Amino acid sequence: MANRMDIQIVDAPVRQRIDQVLSVLTDSAALMHGIAQELGAQTELAFQDQGPGWPQLKPATVKARARIGRGATPILQVTNALARSITTQAGADFAQVGTNMPYAAIHQFGGTIERAPYGGKLRLRTDRQGNLLRRGKNGKLATFAREKGPRAHKNYVERRYEVKAYKIEIPARPYLPVTADGQLTPKAAEAVMGILSGFLVGRA
Helix, strand or coil: CCCCCCCCCCCHHHHHHHHHHHCCCCCCHHHHHHHHHHHHHHHHHHHHHCCCCCCCCCHHHHHHHHHCCCCCCCCCCCCCHHHHCCEEEEECCEEEEECCCCCHHHHHHCEEEEECCEEEEEEEEECCCCCECEECCCCCEECECCCCCCCCCCCEEEEEEEECCEEEEECCCCCCCECCCCCECHHHHHHHHHHHHHHHHHHC
């Protein structure tokens, strides 16, 4: 699937226990379904608990959220798109949890977004004498002019702008219960091992 982030679990103790359980099962579908559901539950807890270990938002981000009425929104859930995209799947020999969001990996592992320079043209409203119309508490904000339609503004001035190349550093906030090198988080490993042990006990 396009943009899907795939991580293969190579957690040796868990893999060994899975192989041990599979060797005595004639139908492994229920086992794999249980593991997939547990991985999904661990992911939901990460969003709910904001971690563990997630860095706090930067002050500038907190202010930007407050301006749009999202000051109390949990981290990574302004639109909730990432959390809603989490799915689980299972089969006879696999169990997985994942997301197909294009930005999923950078939030899981962190990274740098490089923005290319860009520019454009703005239309700003003026009075009949050509003075910019200002707004805001301090009167420092310009007002955009409508360019088309019956309500287009007749008095305006065009200004060009340019934005230089810049970088955005995204800190890692792991929400999937697995590391970049394929190890389950301690909590997830303990939960999965518990499921596997339960199947072994049931076969004893």
